[in-house]
Amino acid sequence: MRNGAQSAGADRTGTVGRVARRGIVGGALVLGLGACGLVGGDGNTGAICTDTKQAYQQYIDQVRSASAADPAPWKQATEQLAGRIDGLAKKAEKKELKKALTDESARLRTAAASVGTGDAAQLNAAMSGTPERIGNACS
Template sequence: MRYRVVRTLAGGALVLGALSGCGALGGGNSAQVCTDTKKAFQQYVTQVRSVPAAEPAQWRQATEQLAGRVDGLAKQADDADLSKALKVEAGRLRDAAPGVGDGDVSRLDSVIRETPAVIGKACD
């Protein structure tokens, strides 16, 4: 499991890089929502990096908290496409959380890998 945890966190770093310019062209509050989304993922990656791989319940809790934050950001978004993308990602994070709690990060890995394209597209 340790290898998969490291790989997932490396993917988390890619999320942050892909979201670095998000919201630059969006209307309404898109720029702020995209910036807040990036911050939420940054905080998540920082939080889970401090959790030992042998304690997956803490990963589950952090993943569920991130899903809640992303869902809250979806509700704040003025742009319908951005709101929808964030809701989808929040749902995917929630779906991945139980597996993470059991030590299986495969679904989380998938979410983290695909998030930059989904949210980045909505933020541009």
């Protein structure tokens, strides 16, 4: 039983990492597809959506090599992404996009705190809804 508990704990850590990575990669790809078709429109919306996509792609690249057993790089990368998204929100001219990005930044900051302790649940929840929330605001 003791060995079973240790194995379950080790598996849980690995599973959290795999789930987080899968959610991040899938969410960012859908986000990218949703924002890619945007041409022109409201002020700087196209540029902000393109920059948002790039921020998420860079985040994916950064955490892809991070160990699930070491939450510090995940926290740092997530905090950095939140800061970039917040900066883009401040530049956005379209009211709906500004709000969506501001809300995303807040979700990411909350998720960064918990992912820093090894809990990826809030990060997964934040990332799973990102494509729809940002995609809708970019259209």
